[in-house]
Amino acid sequence: MKSCSDSSVSTSRRAFLRTAPALTAAAAMAPTPAIASTGKQQWAMLIDVRKCIGCQACTVSCIQENAVPEGSFRTVVSTYSVKLTDSAQPAGTYVLPRLCNHCDNPPCIPVCPVSATYKREDGIVVVDGDRCVGCAYCVQACPYDARFINHETNKADKCTFCAHRVDVGLLPACVETCVGGARMFGDVNDVEGEFARLLKASQPQLKVLKPELDTAPRVFYIGLDERFSGKVEGGGTLWKPRNLQSSAHG
Amino acid sequence: MNPNIVETLNVAREVAWLPWAVQYFFLIGLSYGAFVLALPGIVFRRPGWDSVSRLALLGALVCGLSAPVALLADLHQPGRFWHFYAYFTPTSWMSWGAFFIPVYLGGLLSFAWLAFRPDLARHAASGGKLARLAGVLAYGGHESRGALKAAALLGLVGAVLVAVYTGAEVAVVRARPLWNTSLLPLQFIVTAFAGAAGLALVFNYFSARNTAVTHTLARVLAASQFLALGIGALWLALGLSGLSATHAQALAEVGPSANWQLSAAWAVAATVLTGVLAWKRPGAGLLIGLLALHSAWMMRWSIFIGGQEVPKTGAGYYSYSLPLGPEGLLGIVGTAGLWVFLFVLITTLLPLERLAAGSPSLAAGSPTKAGA
Numbered sequence: 001m002k003s004c005s006d007s008s009v010s011t012s013r014r015a016f017l018r019t020a021p022a023l024t025a026a027a028a029m030a031p032t033p034a035i036a037s038t039g040k041q042q043w044a045m046l047i048d049v050r051k052c053i054g055c056q057a058c059t060v061s062c063i064q065e066n067a068v069p070e071g072s073f074r075t076v077v078s079t080y081s082v083k084l085t086d087s088a089q090p091a092g093t094y095v096l097p098r099l100c101n102h103c104d105n106p107p108c109i110p111v112c113p114v115s116a117t118y119k120r121e122d123g124i125v126v127v128d129g130d131r132c133v134g135c136a137y138c139v140q141a142c143p144y145d146a147r148f149i150n151h152e153t154n155k156a157d158k159c160t161f162c163a164h165r166v167d168v169g170l171l172p173a174c175v176e177t178c179v180g181g182a183r184m185f186g187d188v189n190d191v192e193g194e195f196a197r198l199l200k201a202s203q204p205q206l207k208v209l210k211p212e213l214d215t216a217p218r219v220f221y222i223g224l225d226e227r228f229s230g231k232v233e234g235g236g237t238l239w240k241p242r243n244l245q246s247s248a249h250g
Numbered sequence: 251m252n253p254n255i256v257e258t259l260n261v262a263r264e265v266a267w268l269p270w271a272v273q274y275f276f277l278i279g280l281s282y283g284a285f286v287l288a289l290p291g292i293v294f295r296r297p298g299w300d301s302v303s304r305l306a307l308l309g310a311l312v313c314g315l316s317a318p319v320a321l322l323a324d325l326h327q328p329g330r331f332w333h334f335y336a337y338f339t340p341t342s343w344m345s346w347g348a349f350f351i352p353v354y355l356g357g358l359l360s361f362a363w364l365a366f367r368p369d370l371a372r373h374a375a376s377g378g379k380l381a382r383l384a385g386v387l388a389y390g391g392h393e394s395r396g397a398l399k400a401a402a403l404l405g406l407v408g409a410v411l412v413a414v415y416t417g418a419e420v421a422v423v424r425a426r427p428l429w430n431t432s433l434l435p436l437q438f439i440v441t442a443f444a445g446a447a448g449l450a451l452v453f454n455y456f457s458a459r460n461t462a463v464t465h466t467l468a469r470v471l472a473a474s475q476f477l478a479l480g481i482g483a484l485w486l487a488l489g490l491s492g493l494s495a496t497h498a499q500a501l502a503e504v505g506p507s508a509n510w511q512l513s514a515a516w517a518v519a520a521t522v523l524t525g526v527l528a529w530k531r532p533g534a535g536l537l538i539g540l541l542a543l544h545s546a547w548m549m550r551w552s553i554f555i556g557g558q559e560v561p562k563t564g565a566g567y568y569s570y571s572l573p574l575g576p577e578g579l580l581g582i583v584g585t586a587g588l589w590v591f592l593f594v595l596i597t598t599l600l601p602l603e604r605l606a607a608g609s610p611s612l613a614a615g616s617p618t619k620a621g622a
Binding site: 107111113134135148232237 | 334341
C-alpha cells in the first residue's frame with residue numbers, strides 16, 4: 001500500500017509491465033484511491049506523434065474502458081492526407097492523437113454554471129455527473145473540441161485520463177493499449193521518475209495544441225507539425241459517426 | 251483552405267446548443283426589446299406612444315413567458331435546473347443569468363399587471379370570455395402610478411441585466427472566434443430591438459392598423475436597421491484590416507464558406523431592404539415587421555447553429571441538418587405553439603383591439619383603421 005502510493009506510474013509500457021504485478025496486488029488490497037489522495041502528483045501525458053501508427057487502438061480501448069456511447073469519442077487519432085513536395089510519393093499520412101488536454105488553465109471550468117467541472121488535486125479535469133445540468137457551456141468553451149454531451153447520461157463527457165484506473169495505480173487505457181508506444185503517462189512532479197526525466201530530455205521538442213490560448217495543456221506532443229497545432233486548414237472529412245448521419249443530435 | 255491537406259478521419263462534434271437555444275435568445279431578446287419600447291407610453295406618457303407601448307408590452311409578456319421554457323428545454327438535464335440556484339458560480343455568466351432572468355420576469359410581470367389592471371377590470375365588466383378570471387386578476391382594477399414606476403424600474407434593471415448576460419455569455423467563449431467578438435452583444439441588442447419593433451408592427455397590423463403607431467415603430471425599426479448595418483460594417487472592417495485579431499480570426503474561419511457568404515449576403519440584403527422600406531415606405535407595417543422578425547431570428551440561428559458548424563481543431567466544416575424531433579424542428583414548432591397559446595390566453599383577457607386602442611385612462615385621439 002505504501003509502496004504503491006509512493007511510486008509514480010511508469011512512463012513506458014515495458015517499464016510499467018515490470019511493476020504491474022506489484023501494482024495489481026496493491027490495487028486489489030487497496031480499493032480506496034491510493035495515488036490521487038496524496039495530492040502530490042500532477043498527471044500529464046506525452047504523445048510522440050512520430051511513433052503513432054494511427055491504428056485507433058487507443059480510440060477503441062477508451063470506448064471499451066469508459067463505455068463511451070456509439071458515435072461519441074473521448075479520444076481519437078485525427079488522420080490527414082498531406083501532399084508531399086520533397087518526396088517521390090505524392091502524399092503521406094499525418095496522424096494526431098487528440099483528447100482532453102487537462103489544462104492547467106482550463107476554459108471549461110469557469111464557465112460551468114454549477115461548478116460541476118473541476119480540477120482534482122492531481123491535475124485531472126473531471127465532471128461531477130451528479131451535479132452537471134447538461135447545459136453544454138463547457139462543450140462550447142473547450143478549444144480542443146474534447147467535450148461532448150453523452151446521450152446516454154445527458155451530461156457533459158470527456159477524457160478523464162482514466163482517473164478510475166490511475167487512482168488504483170493503473171495507466172489510462174489508451175496508454176496501455178498504444179501499439180507504437182506513442183502515448184506516455186506519468187507524474188510531472190516526480191522529478192526522479194522516468195516520465196519527468198523524459199519530459200525534461202524532450203523539452204526542446206515539446207509542443208502543445210493552441211499555445212496562444214494560454215490554457216497550459218497537460219498533454220504534450222513530440223513531433224507536432226505546426227500546421228496541425230490549431231484549427232487545421234484543409235479539406236474537411238466526409239466521415240460522420242453512424243448515429244450522426246441521420247440526425248445531428250444523437 | 252489548404253489544398254495540400256485533406257482530413258481523412260476525425261470526430262464530427264455535433265451541435266450542443268440546440269435550436270431551443272436559438273428560440274430562447276430570440277424570444278428573450280424580443281421580450282427585453284419590447285419591454286423597453288413599452289416604457290415611453292406607459293411610464294413616461296410620451297405623446298403618440300400609448301398604443302405603441304401597450305402593444306409592445308403584450309409582446310414582451312408573451313415572449314418573456316415562453317423564453318424560459320425554451321431555455322429549460324435546451325438543458326440536457328432540465329429537472330436539475332435548481333442546481334443553478336444551489337451551486338452559484340460567480341465566474342460563469344450562465345450562472346448569473348439564472349438569477350437575472352427571475353429579476354427581469356418579476357419586473358415584467360409586475361409592470362404588465364399594474365399597467366393592464368384597468369384593462370382587466372374593463373374586460374371583467376364587459377362580460378367577455380374569461381371575464382371572471384379577468385376580474386380576479388384585476389383585483390379592483392385601480393391604477394397605481396407609484397407601484398407602476400417601481401415595477402418598471404425593476405423590469406428595466408432586469409432587462410439590462412438579461413441583455414448584458416445573454417451577450418456576454420456567448421462573447422466570452424474564446425474557443426469560438428465567431429462568438430468571441432466584442433461587437434456580438436451589441437449586435438444581439440440592436441437586432442432584439444428591431445425584432446421587438448417588428449412584433450409590435452405585426453400586432454398593430456392585426457388589430458387597429460393605427461397609422462401613427464406604424465410610423466412611430468417604422469422610425470424605430472429604420473434606426474435599428476441602419477445601426478445594425480453600421481455595426482456589421484465595423485465588424486467587417488475590423489476583420490479585414492486586422493485591427494482586431496479576434497474579428498480577423500472569425501472572418502477567416504467563416505469567410506471561405508459558400509454557406510456563410512450566402513448567409514451574410516442574405517442578412518445584409520434583408521437589413522437594407524427593411525431599413526429602406528421602414529424609412530421610405532413606413533406604411534408597409536406588416537412587411538417590415540415580418541422582415542425584422544425574420545432577421546432577428548436568422549441572425550441568432552446563424553450565430554448559434556452556424557457557429558457550431560465550425561470545428562475548433564478539425565478541417566473544413568461540420569454539416570448540420572435539422573432533425574425533425576424535439577431536438578430540432580419539433581422544438582422550434584413547440585416553442586412557437588407555446589407562444590401562440592400564451593398569446594391567445596393573454597389576448598382573451600386583454601383583447602388586442604383594446605390594447606391597440608390605447609389606455610382607457612388616456613384620451614385616445616390617434617386615428618385608427620387608416621390602413622397600415
